[in-house]
Amino acid sequence: MELHDPYRAPATIPAPPALPRALPEVRAQSQADSDAAEYYSPSTLKMVLLSPTTFGLYPLYWFWRNWQAIKRETGGSQWTWARALFSPIWAYFCFSDLRSAACNRRRDLAFDPALLAVAYFLLNLSTRLPNVGWLLGLFIFVPLLPVNSLLRRYHQDERVDMERMDRFNIWHILVVVAGGLFLLLLFIAMAVTPDR
Known part of the structure; x- marks a missing residue:
């Protein structure tokens, strides 16, 4: 009978079986996906519908998502x-960072970031x-459209899946319907109420 010796080296453990290797096409696709930066660039229709019906909250969401992507790409520590909340102040820096990211892929912004930032402000x-001058604020999304278009071209070149950014879910539809009805009622009330 053999006694257990606590000072003896442990027996070797057999190596686990090798995991199956991924096909070369799958590996190449996953590497391509990981190399491309994914910024938030919804369809133009989605921006045009959601921006006025949320009374300018959707552009704040657009800035927030893109600042997150910039932070992820640069490794910065920005809040x-x-x-996003103070986007009128930070718009130039966001537009400039997004333009420089797309310029690395030989894409350029149609307008100067400073001009777009001033228009947004x-x-x-x-x-x-x-x-009725406040109605101009409903078009707050217009300076974002050239930057969004640049990001969409960048995503097409890099083969980034934009389908989920373009998709309207039930919440988007409810916001468009409720916000659209509210805007319609607001316009009717403005038309019916005489100026004093």
Whole structure:
């Protein structure tokens, strides 16, 4: 009978069986997916419908998602929610960072980021105009469209799946319907109420 010796080296453990290797096409596709940065670029229709019906909250969401992507790509320590909340101040930096990311792939922004940032800032200020001047604020998404278009071209070149960004789920549809009805009632009330 053999006694257990606590000082003896343990017996060798057999190596586990090798895992099956992925097909070369799958490996190449996963590497291509991991190399491309994924920024938030919904369809133009989605931006045009959701921005006015959320009264400008959807552009804040757009900034938040893109600041998250910039932080992920640069490894920065910025507060993405604060930059989205104060987007009129940070818009130039966001547009500039997104433009430089796309320029690495030989794509360029149709307009200067400074011009788009000034337009975004002025549209934000227009919400404080008296009478019907605040209606200009409903078009706050317009300066985002060239940047969004640039990101969509970048995603097409890099073969990033944009289908889930373009998809309308039930919440999007409910927001468009409820916000659209509210805007319609607001316009009717403005038309019926005489100016005083």
